[in-house]
Amino acid sequence: MNIKPLGDRIVIKVLEKEERTKGGIVLPDTAKEKPQKGEVLAVGSGEIIDGQKVPLEVKVGDKIIFSKYAGTEVKIDDEEYLILRQSDVLAIIQ
Amino acid sequence: MNIKPLGDRIVIKVLEKEERTKGGIVLPDTAKEKPQKGEVLAVGSGEIIDGQKVPLEVKVGDKIIFSKYAGTEVKIDDEEYLILRQSDVLAIIQ
Amino acid sequence: MNIKPLGDRIVIKVLEKEERTKGGIVLPDTAKEKPQKGEVLAVGSGEIIDGQKVPLEVKVGDKIIFSKYAGTEVKIDDEEYLILRQSDVLAIIQ
């Protein structure tokens, strides 16, 4: 992947599953709830805490749960990614 | 359990008891007060305080009282959990 | 007592005295001013200040004056308690 996030930031690909109502109707994009799961594609060099660089807990390849509405959407080569801070990551799914 | 919360976060299962009014009527979900008790299912690696990682006071299995409306609800494999920060935990019930 | 408050928190029992108007009428609950005195039932393990755990100044059994409206009310075994932070304690009555 050709983006290097800065500091305590990570780049993720949002994991979406096809959403169907009970009656089987595929919901158009705007009716779906904002997704909360993603896969980590790149991680920054670490967070500076009290003058020391601490590597991130999150690794490339982790599946994560993140805060709704967190982060900034970016489009690179027609692909959409989300850049989050590690503090927006709630948990890693194992 | 297959979620690993990050940093000073914990994953809890909210403890609900069936709620009846004095007249014996079971209240539907929306009329109940938001619950404040939970059981800890997973704890993060610790809180960073002045550059040092301090393990959490809360342990897996603890029954806790937490601030109303705190945390983020997540649904994993059709089960609902709550991800809190340790600072939202008021006390441990012994 | 079977609640262990976390960190710099304490559990108190609010001290209420029967309130009468000058004419001798006992005031119903909603007309009384919010109480400001309590007795400490349990104290947390201490406050972390600059990376060091400092034991609380408040001890179990102390009668305290606390900020109006501070803290969170909890009900355990049908008893009502108040969980405060030590910083909400204004003074100890000796």
Added chain:
Amino acid sequence: MNIKPLGDRIVIKVLEKEERTKGGIVLPDTAKEKPQKGEVLAVGSGEIIDGQKVPLEVKVGDKIIFSKYAGTEVKIDDEEYLILRQSDVLAIIQ
């Protein structure tokens, strides 16, 4: 005095002087400006600054000028006191 304020707090007695308009009329209580002078009755154990307990600059018996509207009024044995933080004290009158 039987109140021990916590940390960087002090207990003062507000100094009021009888207020007369130029025409000699004694003003009722609500028309007077909120007082800004007080006498220190009790001081806390000190302020914690960068992990060290620093004794307060204000001593028992000092006459002080304090910020209008600062502090919390408390009534103990039918006497009214004011609990302030040392940071609400502007100056000591010598």
Added chain:
Amino acid sequence: MNIKPLGDRIVIKVLEKEERTKGGIVLPDTAKEKPQKGEVLAVGSGEIIDGQKVPLEVKVGDKIIFSKYAGTEVKIDDEEYLILRQSDVLAIIQ
């Protein structure tokens, strides 16, 4: 002078000059701009920065420029003074 300001505070006397419009009319008090110059009458014991007491840069007798609307007006023995924090002092006029 008989006021000792606390910490990083100073006591100043506001320097006002008679203000005339171009046509020579002396403006009444409410039409004048709030003054921004003062003379320092007393200084506090210093500012605590990272646990160390640092003496103030401003000295008694300095003429200073201060932020409009900063500080608290106090009246002592019918004289009006202004108590400022050193951080409200913009510059010293030499």
Added chain:
Amino acid sequence: MNIKPLGDRIVIKVLEKEERTKGGIVLPDTAKEKPQKGEVLAVGSGEIIDGQKVPLEVKVGDKIIFSKYAGTEVKIDDEEYLILRQSDVLAIIQ
């Protein structure tokens, strides 16, 4: 380049590409989305973290993604630049 940004600031040239709608119409300036990519032209001397100057992660020549609406536009010799803080830089495109 003849601007030296201060501290943790950087000077960038915003990278714009000609924007066409699907029907081939060139959009006038106000209809385009605010750009998010830029090239770094100058970097400050570093960020002060806990009393130590830490050189910036971003280097002259880097292509970066930055937060929408971040920074201050400046015009020097009829050229428009953007001055950002490094914290507004989300990622470096490699």
Added chain:
Amino acid sequence: MNIKPLGDRIVIKVLEKEERTKGGIVLPDTAKEKPQKGEVLAVGSGEIIDGQKVPLEVKVGDKIIFSKYAGTEVKIDDEEYLILRQSDVLAIIQ
């Protein structure tokens, strides 16, 4: 110059150029954009960062770009100056 700014403050003279519209009309003062360039006339003794006085990066004589609307206007001997904090200085023009 006879003003000594305090701490991390600087005194600048705003650099204005005569502004003409394309049609050659000289714009009156209120129609001009607020200027963003200035020359440094005096600098403070330095910024205190983590307990140590760090000299300012900006020197007397520097031409600077500063944040629009930053600082406080002062008038000394009928000359108008602007007192800024160094953090309001975006860059030095070389």
